[in-house]
Amino acid sequence: MKSSDSVFDHLEHVNKQQKWIRNFLRSYWVVVFIHFFAQLGAFLFLDYPATAYHFFVHILLIPTSCMVLMIVWADWIHRTRLQLSYYALFLTSTFITWTIIYLNYDIRIITALCLMPIFSAVIFFNKRLLWIPALLQMFAFLTLYFADPHFRTFLTPFDVISIPAFILGGTFVAHVIVSSGSEILNHLHHTMQSKQDLIVKNAIMSKISKTDGLTNLYNQVSFKDYYDTAFDYASQGVTLHLALLDIDNFKLINDTYGHQVGDKVLGTVAQIIQDHISSSDIAARYGGEEFALLIFDKTFDEAYALVENIRRHLSLLHWAELDNQTVTISIGLHSCEPGLNKEQLFEQVDQYLYHAKRSGKNKTITSHSVGSIA
Structure with a gap:
């Protein structure tokens, strides 16, 4: 045929x-x-x-x-x-x-x-x-x-x-x-x-070099490139929010249930993130169990609702591989605003993530909630 x-x-x-x-x-x-x-x-x-x-x-x-x-x-x-x-x-x-x-x-x-x-x-x-x-x-x-x-x-x-x-x-x-x-x-x-075969191969190689093999999200190197570009756009008036998400107790999951289960948790969290973000947003695996989100063209409340939906959706899942337990994430969220450079914005969001971890985990911390924690 x-x-x-x-x-x-x-x-x-x-x-x-x-x-x-x-x-x-x-x-x-x-x-x-x-x-x-x-x-x-x-x-x-x-x-x-x-x-x-x-x-x-x-x-x-x-x-x-x-x-x-x-x-x-x-x-x-x-x-x-x-x-x-x-x-x-x-x-x-x-x-x-x-x-x-x-x-x-x-x-x-x-x-x-x-x-x-x-x-x-x-x-x-x-x-x-x-x-x-x-x-x-x-x-x-x-x-x-x-x-x-x-x-x-x-x-x-x-x-x-x-x-x-x-x-x-x-x-x-x-x-x-x-x-x-x-x-x-x-x-x-x-x-x-x-030439077409070469273009396809180059496209595949480019995708491989930019994405994380386990989660199919962007890797840390490509995220940094997108972050620099996004911050430049934000300085010209584009609305930008940065969120960092970290899986709670992930080391314990790996030590208790093995790395294969840990890899499945990473893949599922990445898929949930992809399911909730829009086509204009950028998601990356930033570290071992840490993810980064660039959220565009949304108000702060909309960005907060987006990451909260991701957190709640994941917290309701029960894992047979984890003896029917749940997996949670902690999140730090902040908007790009005048007076902050890209390093300061990232450090601020990282501090919010740290506060979320230290104050009980499974929560989203922003500038509106950090005061109450302190």
């Missing part, structure tokens, strides 16, 4: 080819109308060797109508029978080409138009498709040559040999173009694929 990526690539390629076919059909309308007005201008302003009736009926109206009907037919095939679009396109271009050549075969260079259907197939980069318009050109030339004495007598023996050779030579050149173009496209595809 094809992978989803290869299926989507195939569908995209098909859609592009259908778009190219529509563009070619539009260009055929242009060719037909240019020929129409060129013939009309030649009759009106040049010494045209035909009566008005013969010109308007047999040279202008009937051929133009037939070419228009062919384009309409090809467009209908394109809309209703997509698998036959190529054949309809090449048949239409061959009919238009040789109708124009037949009407103007006194112009020696006009037979060069027979290359138009062949080179129109180049855009599809399919070598097998090149031979369809090539064979159609050869068939159209031979049909006119054997069916129309006037066309036959107009051609010299050199023309009889050179026109088929011209068609085959043009097909060979188109074949070389398609081969070279396919190689270039494949090279570009592999180059782009390699």
Whole structure:
């Protein structure tokens, strides 16, 4: 079975080819109308060797109508029978080409138009498709040559040999173009694929270097970078709150129940934090059992409610691994305010966390509550 990526690539390629076919059909309308007005201008302003009736009926109206009907037919095939679009396109271009050549075969260079259907197939980069318009050109030339004495007598023996050779030579050149173009496209595809793989690998490595492997939160190094940037924004008026969260009695958990249980506690606390913060907030594992939060675009009361929700949610969980006991956290919270630099803000929050630990744990301490503790 094809992978989803290869299926989507195939569908995209098909859609592009259908778009190219529509563009070619539009260009055929242009060719037909240019020929129409060129013939009309030649009759009106040049010494045209035909009566008005013969010109308007047999040279202008009937051929133009037939070419228009062919384009309409090809467009209908394109809309209703997509698998036959190529054949309809090449048949239409061959009919238009040789109708124009037949009407103007006194112009020696006009037979060069027979290359138009062949080179129109180049855009599809399919070598097998090149031979369809090539064979159609050869068939159209031979049909006119054997069916129309006037066309036959107009051609010299050199023309009889050179026109088929011209068609085959043009097909060979188109074949070389398609081969070279396919190689270039494949090279570009592999180059782009390699670049995409490199971008993905770099993104993964960047994520690994910035995050803590156990909790999937940012690590201490990346947090410090974000903290510096956040403080700069705060100095420009952005609302910023800093919170430090520490798991109570974590060393006892590790010593009593083992490090595997301790790791599970860390992972669960990190997940609860992620579940409660918004997409604009930043959470990090700052130390062994300590977490740091940068909270943006909230009032102090909203920031306090956020960390309290985290604390209460965790305190209500009972752990089978801990003999159905609960795990609690202590929190220090403070807002960035005028007069505090980033070091002072961090030290202040760290002191609040210390007060929370010393005053019974499982609580959030802020500037509003520290006075009552003292």
